[in-house]
Amino acid sequence: MNFLEARRLVATFEGGAPLPFVFGLSGTGEPFELYLRAAAAQLGRAADPTLLPFNTLAQTLRRPPDAGVVEVLLLVPWDFVPEADWRSGVPEAADEEQLRARATETARLLAQRTAARLLYLPAPLPPLLPDAARSTALARWIESLAAGLGARLLPPTAFALGGYLSSGCPVGGHSIGEVARAVVAAAAAPPPEPKKVLVTDLDNVLWSGLIADDGVDGVAFEPVGRGYPHFVYQSVLRRLRGEGTLIAAVTRNDADVALGPFRSGRMLLREADFVAIVASYHAKSAQIRELAERLNLGLDQFVFVDDNPVELAEVSQLLPAVRCLAFPAQDGDLAAFLDDLAALFPHREITAEDRARTELYRRRVEGMVPSDLAGADLTRFLRDLQMTLTIHDRSRGDRTRAVQLINKTNQFNLNGSRVTDEDVATILQNGGRLLSATLSDRSGSHGEILACLVTADGAITALVLSCRVFQRRVEYAFLAWLASQPSPPRGAHWASTPRNAPLRQFLGEVAGPLNGAGLVRLDPASIATRYARDVELFAIREE
Amino acid sequence: MKSSEMEHKLQEIVRAALELGPGTDVSHAAQANVASWDSLAHVSLMLAIEGEFGLVIGMRDQLELTSYDAIRRYVAQHNGGNGGSA
Numbered sequence: 001m002n003f004l005e006a007r008r009l010v011a012t013f014e015g016g017a018p019l020p021f022v023f024g025l026s027g028t029g030e031p032f033e034l035y036l037r038a039a040a041a042q043l044g045r046a047a048d049p050t051l052l053p054f055n056t057l058a059q060t061l062r063r064p065p066d067a068g069v070v071e072v073l074l075l076v077p078w079d080f081v082p083e084a085d086w087r088s089g090v091p092e093a094a095d096e097e098q099l100r101a102r103a104t105e106t107a108r109l110l111a112q113r114t115a116a117r118l119l120y121l122p123a124p125l126p127p128l129l130p131d132a133a134r135s136t137a138l139a140r141w142i143e144s145l146a147a148g149l150g151a152r153l154l155p156p157t158a159f160a161l162g163g164y165l166s167s168g169c170p171v172g173g174h175s176i177g178e179v180a181r182a183v184v185a186a187a188a189a190p191p192p193e194p195k196k197v198l199v200t201d202l203d204n205v206l207w208s209g210l211i212a213d214d215g216v217d218g219v220a221f222e223p224v225g226r227g228y229p230h231f232v233y234q235s236v237l238r239r240l241r242g243e244g245t246l247i248a249a250v251t252r253n254d255a256d257v258a259l260g261p262f263r264s265g266r267m268l269l270r271e272a273d274f275v276a277i278v279a280s281y282h283a284k285s286a287q288i289r290e291l292a293e294r295l296n297l298g299l300d301q302f303v304f305v306d307d308n309p310v311e312l313a314e315v316s317q318l319l320p321a322v323r324c325l326a327f328p329a330q331d332g333d334l335a336a337f338l339d340d341l342a343a344l345f346p347h348r349e350i351t352a353e354d355r356a357r358t359e360l361y362r363r364r365v366e367g368m369v370p371s372d373l374a375g376a377d378l379t380r381f382l383r384d385l386q387m388t389l390t391i392h393d394r395s396r397g398d399r400t401r402a403v404q405l406i407n408k409t410n411q412f413n414l415n416g417s418r419v420t421d422e423d424v425a426t427i428l429q430n431g432g433r434l435l436s437a438t439l440s441d442r443s444g445s446h447g448e449i450l451a452c453l454v455t456a457d458g459a460i461t462a463l464v465l466s467c468r469v470f471q472r473r474v475e476y477a478f479l480a481w482l483a484s485q486p487s488p489p490r491g492a493h494w495a496s497t498p499r500n501a502p503l504r505q506f507l508g509e510v511a512g513p514l515n516g517a518g519l520v521r522l523d524p525a526s527i528a529t530r531y532a533r534d535v536e537l538f539a540i541r542e543e
Numbered sequence: 544m545k546s547s548e549m550e551h552k553l554q555e556i557v558r559a560a561l562e563l564g565p566g567t568d569v570s571h572a573a574q575a576n577v578a579s580w581d582s583l584a585h586v587s588l589m590l591a592i593e594g595e596f597g598l599v600i601g602m603r604d605q606l607e608l609t610s611y612d613a614i615r616r617y618v619a620q621h622n623g624g625n626g627g628s629a
Contacts, residue, residue, distance in 0.1 A: 002591070002594040002595050003556060003559070003560070003587075003590070003591030003594050003595055004552075004555060004556065004559065004591075004595060007559050028583075028586065030583055030586075030587075031583075031586050031587050031590050034587070160593075160599060161602075162599065162600060162601040162602040162604075162605060163586075163589065163590070163593075163600070163602075163605065165602045166589075166602045166605040166606055167582075167585075167586040167589070167605070169586055169590065172590070172593055172599055173589065173590035173591060173592065173593025173594035173595075173598075173600075174593055174594055174597060174598075174599065176590055176594065177594065
């Protein structure tokens with residue numbers, strides 16, 4: 001819709017039901033007015049937009065919204081990170097942590113405006129950070145924040161720097177009609193459905209620790225020490241459940257393992273408080289979609305809480321209607337997180353039906369088996385994490401952590417065998433190798449997360465990976481790296497255990513179908529070629 | 544687009560963006576001599592020209608396109624090179 005067409009539409013419009021709304025953006029809103037009226041006229045509505053004064057969006061977000069007023073906010077990256085505003089120039093120095101903290105704060109303010117309809121224009125960032133790759137990663141991260149808030153993403157080509165610098169209007173003339181259509185569509189859409197389902201991850205969210213590795217006695221969920229934040233979170237979930245919110249859990253675990261803490265009788269939340277606890281190794285997006293179908297509820301009524309940014313990205317990429325919230329890594333962020341969560345499920349009068357809702361819905365999901373759907377392609381997201389995999393040769397020197405890892409990891413474990421330090425010493429004395437890997441990314445170090453013991457005859461006898469870093473393709477990259485080394489391993493001593501389904505899935509993919517326990521042949525040349533792209537996701541260092 | 548078509552369309556855009564009457568001669572219009580050509584109308588005019596002619600007008604050009612004649616030459620130059628034929 002261009003200018004002259006917009007003029008004609010407005011001039012010939014005979015009137016229709018009024019469409020009042022507040023239109024806010026960081027910049028000049030006036031040039032949109034004609035196009036907003038035209039776009040509304042096309043829907044048979046008489047647009048009555050109230051434009052926020054120039055550059056007052058930030059202040060507006062700090063005031064409570066007016067009840068009953070529809071707000072449509074057109075967001076750009078500098079609404080999250082003010083230092084990124086081209087019109088302010090590039091700051092002399094920018095602290096990335098502070099930028100991210102400011103963006104998180106804005107996201108929190110936006111999350112509290114539960115009735116606002118958000119549009120996000122992923123305009124490019126000026127070179128805020130010395131490293132261009134980090135600026136790109138920051139831009140993608142802000143985009144994922146916006147997507148997590150349920151913002152509709154506009155094409156980046158709609159941004160026009162020249163016009164923005166000269167007039168403050170961030171959208172170019174070639175796109176203003178289309179952007180106005182998106183604004184009007186958002187204003188005219190029915191109010192967002194209140195959230196009805198809270199889907200929570202378990203490990204390091206409902207409790208502190210990894211149930212598959214730490215066991216029921218090793219995870220913490222009681223009001224003491226590291227269990228406190230998780231206890232408080234559970235208490236909020238219990239209140240929400242009492243008010244009629246459906247609580248569900250999705251976890252990459254085996255069901256009997258995941259249910260352990262619930263059945264311990266020591267946890268605040270019981271199994272009966274959940275409409276479903278879905279434990280499987282399928283993509284979490286697939287688990288949530290299946291749950292929505294079984295419950296016959298729209299995905300826009302779902303909220304997903306996880307501590308793992310990769311899982312959050314996977315769900316928000318494939319299920320953009322689902323509101324995604326990150327469980328805070330720092331205790332200091334817990335209060336703001338719980339505020340955001342509670343704001344998504346407004347208080348209302350509680351009926352007997354509300355109280356019984358979990359039981360009613362539980363019947364719908366009985367026997368649910370998540371469909372084996374592939375997850376999202378996370379290559380771009382993983383690349384932006386700027387992961388470094390440092391491979392350590394532990395054949396000499398301190399190997400304590402590597403041996404511990406072999407002995408405490410259950411899910412991604414080649415055969416479940418436990419080894420003593422003496423066992424490892426014997427293998428090494430006979431010409432074997434012990435390798436381990438540490439992983440770091442832009443958010444910091446994940447520590448030593450992988451260990452691999454290879455015997456002198458070239459067979460992997462132990463291979464473990466911490467489940468904290470599942471879904472990052474570490475295992476593929478490591479094996480491809482190993483396969484490209486001189487004297488690569490030719491086989492792996494595989495055995496099924498009650499808990500090592502993730503390893504079974506991985507080995508079946510890289511080596512072909514697994515038939516019982518024993519030595520599984522590996523083809524190094526094929527592995528190195530097939531998973532070369534996974535190696536490219538990491539900067540690999542050897543120490 | 545022929546030069547005459549381009550000019551006809553451009554005049555229609557300028558009249559509409561500056562809220563001038565249908566028959567107003569805009570060939571000598573300039574920001575200095577048209578009262579309604581204020582900064583906001585200028586933004587609307589630039590956006591309208593971008594949209595109608597499929598152009599992206601850079602910041603410096605936006606600041607310099609303050610007369611009908613300058614705009615006509617700019618559009619002609621960036622829209623098929625028919626600038627001098629008016």
